[in-house]
Amino acid sequence: MKILASMLAVGAVTVPSIASARDDAGRIQIKAFATVVLPDGEITAVNTDIVGLPGNTQTKASDNVVPTVAAEYFVSDNFSIETICCLTQHDVDGTSGLPGAELVADAKLIPATVTAKxxxxxxxxxPYVGAGATYFWWVDVEPGESTLPLGVTRTTLSDELGLVLQAGLDIPLNDNGFGLSVDAKRYFVDTTARWFAGDTLAIETEHKLDPWVISAGVSYRF
Known part of the structure; x- marks a missing residue:
């Protein structure tokens, strides 16, 4: 028991000493990433349908690869607050019922995100883990080519709040603050899609987005 107690005491002293040796409190880390965005896009409900969609209609949002930048502030040696900046673009296509039909084109999204790590x-x-909040802000959405013959003139996707979980790994390369980073986020966000023919709401559907966002790149801490 004395040996166990001694080991626990050494561990309790050693862990804080490692953290304090890093002296990260008050520092800022910038990361430049290549990021893969892998959304779902599944229809979860059909609220309005005056055009007669097939009963088994289902959709999928396209994947994308984009550059992203993350900025992180270390509140203490082990806790930080991070935000990311990026713009990603996606189409929404039919998978069943309307296979291959382009329903939404060039939907541009800013996923404003803040996490505590x-x-x-x-x-x-x-290694690190984190969680936080996100706001999906759609800055431009175009009707898909397959909807134009139906008289669709405008398409919208609703901006929504959501949750995000995060895990990753920082790998220092030297004592000057440079390193490598890998990061994975899972978002939990829905959106409401609306297709208008003039001023008439023709179709309204609920979609599960819930993208995986996987990044790898370089970092600099100062």
């Missing part, structure tokens, strides 16, 4: 108190490679 906990960095494991380890020397060297530094």
């Amino acid at each position: 906990y960095h494991l108190p380890l020397a060297g490679v530094r």
